[in-house]
Amino acid sequence: MTFSNRRRQLLRAGAAGIAGLSLPLAFEGRVFAAQAGVLSVAIPSNPQTLDPINQPNHDVMAINQLIFENLVGVDARGQRVPQLARAWTISPDKLTYTFDLQRGVNFQNGQPFTSADVKYSFDYVLNPANKAFRRPFWTVIDSVSTPDANTAVIRLKRPYRPLLDYMSKYMGIFPVGSREQHPADYFKQTPIGVGTGPAIFVQSKANDFVELKRNPAYWGKGEPHWDKVVFRIIPEESSRLASLMSDQTQIISAPPAQTFAQIRTSAGLAGDSRPSPTSPLMICLNNRKAPFDDPAFRRAVSLVLDRGKICRDLCYGAVKASSMPFAPESPWYDASSAGSLAFNLDQARAALKSSKYASGASFDLLYVQPAYLIDTSSTALFIQAQLASLGVRVNLRPLDFGQMISQVLVGNHAAALTGFIAPPEPTYLLNALFRPTESLWKASGYESAELLKLIDDSYLVDDPAALKPILAKLQQVLARDCPAVWIGALEVQNLWRSNVKDFQVNAGFSLKLDNVYLAKA
Incomplete structure (x- = not known):
């Protein structure tokens, strides 16, 4: 894993005691220091659009959901x-x-x-x-x-x-x-006056900030509790943390997982986490491209991955290991299906031997850098090493989030390591990835009438007791065909200044800011 000098300094400081750390921080453009009534937050991703019906980015949804x-x-x-x-x-x-x-x-x-x-x-x-x-x-x-x-x-x-x-x-x-009434890019770039939400768009600068102001006529009683909210676009996680510690921002998303547990107890700071049991870290496989056109090869990739080590040692507990699209604590998790794809080097070798790529294969693995949701750079290196033990060559290709999603949406990839955010609905991601009429289908290229029938059957029931066996059968199909490689369920982590009140970590990842306020000194 490659660290910047700033990141090395930060992690060394974390080992010595974060509370005493003081880092200089220079931002391009404006500097929004702490002011009464002004809430500044840091997110990793630059908005490609502010139109809610076209929004793919869960960091930016925090902005959408204040306007619309x-x-x-x-x-x-x-x-x-x-x-x-x-x-x-x-x-x-x-x-x-x-x-x-x-x-x-x-x-x-x-x-x-x-x-x-x-x-x-x-x-x-x-x-x-x-x-x-x-x-x-x-x-x-x-x-x-x-x-x-x-x-x-x-x-x-x-x-x-x-x-x-x-x-x-x-x-x-x-x-x-x-x-x-408005130009084509109005909702995308300057959606002033077209929402009912607690915040009104003011201005933005690409790769720098988005500024919103309080809607004085908002129908929600007493909300919001700030006059202005500024979203700072800070891709590097160590720089986001530095902005928080210098009080240039008061809340940050996606803090460094390596030091989260220690930093959250530091003087002047607070932090918390919340499971997102239907939001996985996974390798999205293009089933229409070699070598992932062979289910035996896909099974070999799943079996060779030591998810426990990845989640414990490389993701620092921010991911809960699972070879199915649900966390182990989820009521929908099928332990039998998950166990059939758990780390087993001998079974991985046997699966590879039975595939049409028994003599070896190579593929490009895309991953997001700078990090989106969680830093996957060390996980990508680990996957590369584990597959090398099978004689499979993995070429790592880091891309920023926008570049990667543009490749994956059109199927211009073999494999992509990424996190996907899902609502509480258990079939959301499965339907999006595996139904040919859906927006993410080209990311997988997988077709199974049996799987789609199970998803459709699940739509007919609301009772959890009736839904559970349907989802168990669905996971059995996933375990058999291995259309994707699930690594684990993401956990949402946030850090904030101790004078921030009523902030709650959101299981849906996007920052929820409508009730938040800054306590007076």
Whole structure:
């Protein structure tokens, strides 16, 4: 693993005692030091878009979710909560969702929010001509109707259990006519006045910052508790930590996992973590490209990986080892399926020998650098070494997040080591990766009618007791075909200044800032 000088200094200081560390920090552009009513936070990723229906980045979703809102939200634990809908009912056949909307809500431009805006927003996303990145989540919708200004009715083509969970993250409600009234890049770059959320877009500078201000007419009582929030774009994790310790930012995402446990107890700082049991660290395999067109070879790759060592020694506990897409503590985890792909060097050699690549193979492994969600550079090196023991050559290719996602989305890769963030819905990622009509399918190229039938069957049930055996069968298919290599379930970690109050680590990774405030000195 390659460390910068700054990072070496930081880790040495961590060993000696973080509390006494003082690091000089020079940022390009503005410097947003601590000010009364101004909350500054650091995220790793530069926004490629601020449009909620096209947003692939979970760091940047923290910005989206302050500007735009949805019918349904989730709290920091991943539990559904009312947002623009104050209540909803579901018909017995699970095909009709009726939403009772909040009263007295206005968009930031002063336009009243009504059911017409709900219909307009979903109709816009569903129109193929608009090429919304998140459209595949909503194609199950047959129609949206508006019986009155305070009621929206969504009718489905078939039962679809994930509907409410997906509303909390992959959508945003915008005013009737707003897409036609503004230039094509307005929502992407300067979405002023087109949301109902607690913050209004002010300005941004690429690779530097995004500035939002408090919405003075926000319908949520007493929120937000700051006058301005500034998102600093700081890709390197050691620089994010330095910004926190110098009080130039007050909250940071994705802190260095190596020193997280020690830093969180340092004077003037606080920190916490929360499991995200459906959000995996994984190797996304292109099943249509050699050598991953052979399930025996894919099995060999899975069996040769010592996940315990990766998660314990290289990810420092920020990942919980699992060879299935769920954490071991998840109610959906199938221990038998997971055990069949656990680290076993002899079985890995046997699987390779039975494949059409018994004499060896090579492939490029993409990984994100600077880190996104978690630093995977040392894990990539470890994977390279473990596969070398089988006679398989791995060429490491570090790319920034935007570059890698652009390659993976079109299937221009053989293998990509990355973290995927999922809502609490257990089939979200499996459906996105393995259904040919979905946005991530080219990342896997895997086709299985059996797997899709199990996913569709799962949509028909809400009762956990009925869902569990369906998901167990689904994991048996994954264990047999090995369409991807799961390493473990991610854990969300955040650090903040001790004067930050009411901040909660979000199981969905994006920073939740609407209730946060800075205590007066």
